[in-house]
Amino acid sequence: xxxxxxxELDKQLLLVLNGSDSLFIDGLAKTLTAATLWIxxxxxxxYLVLKNSDSFMKVLLVLVGAGLCVLIAGSLDDMIVKPMVAxxxxxxxxxxxxxxxxxxxxxGGRYGFFSAHASNTFSIAIFFSxxxxxxxxxxxxxxxxxxxxxxxxxxxxxYPGDILCGLLWGGIVGVGVxxxxxxxxxxxxxxxxxxxxxxxxxxxxxxxVDVVISVLVFTLIYAIMRACFYLYA
Numbered sequence: 001x002x003x004x005x006x007x008e009l010d011k012q013l014l015l016v017l018n019g020s021d022s023l024f025i026d027g028l029a030k031t032l033t034a035a036t037l038w039i040x041x042x043x044x045x046x047y048l049v050l051k052n053s054d055s056f057m058k059v060l061l062v063l064v065g066a067g068l069c070v071l072i073a074g075s076l077d078d079m080i081v082k083p084m085v086a087x088x089x090x091x092x093x094x095x096x097x098x099x100x101x102x103x104x105x106x107x108g109g110r111y112g113f114f115s116a117h118a119s120n121t122f123s124i125a126i127f128f129s130x131x132x133x134x135x136x137x138x139x140x141x142x143x144x145x146x147x148x149x150x151x152x153x154x155x156x157x158x159y160p161g162d163i164l165c166g167l168l169w170g171g172i173v174g175v176g177v178x179x180x181x182x183x184x185x186x187x188x189x190x191x192x193x194x195x196x197x198x199x200x201x202x203x204x205x206x207x208x209v210d211v212v213i214s215v216l217v218f219t220l221i222y223a224i225m226r227a228c229f230y231l232y233a
Contacts, residue, residue, distance in 0.1 A: 019101025
C-alpha cells in the first residue's frame, strides 16, 4: 500500500472540499462548527431521557454512557492520539497551509488526526440511536454528525482521512458503549419491549422524540439566520 499516494489524495480531496466564494456559506460553516451551538440539542436529549425514565439510576446510566462516548471517542483522541501521531492540520501543513481557504483567521490547533468533532458527534449519534430506536431521530442525529464533519473540511482544519477515521472510531465507541449499557441495564432492570404507536420499542414517547427533532430544526434555522449576518458584516 502506497501511503504517500493516499496522503497526497487526501490533500487533494481536502482542497476540493475546502472553502468557497460565498460569505454566507463561510458564516454557516463557522456557526455550525461551534460546540456551543449544539448545547440546546444536548439539553433536549437529557430532557428526553429524564422524561422517559422512572428512576434516577436509569437516568444516571444513560448519562454515564454518554460521558463514556465523549471521553473515549474525543478526549482520548485529543490527549493521546493527536500528539502521538502528530499529523499537522491542513491549515498548518507546510505543503498546502498557505493555499487552504480559512474563515476569519480560524486555523485550529496544530494536530488534526483524527477529528474529535467526527468521533464525538458520531459516537453520541450512534449511542442515542441504539438507545431510543427512532428512525427519524437516527437520521437526524447522523445528519447532525455529518454536518459537523463537513464544517471541519470546509474550514480547512481536517483532512477527509481525519474525518473518516474519526467517524469509524466514533461508531465503534458508540456501539461498544451501548453494548456495555445494555448489559448493565439487563442486570439492574427488567427489560421491556413496547409495541405502541405512541412509543419507540425501547419505551420513549414519540412526542418527546419530536422535541429533540424540533430543537435540531430550530438550531439549524438559527445558524442560517446568523450566517446571513456575515453578508453584511
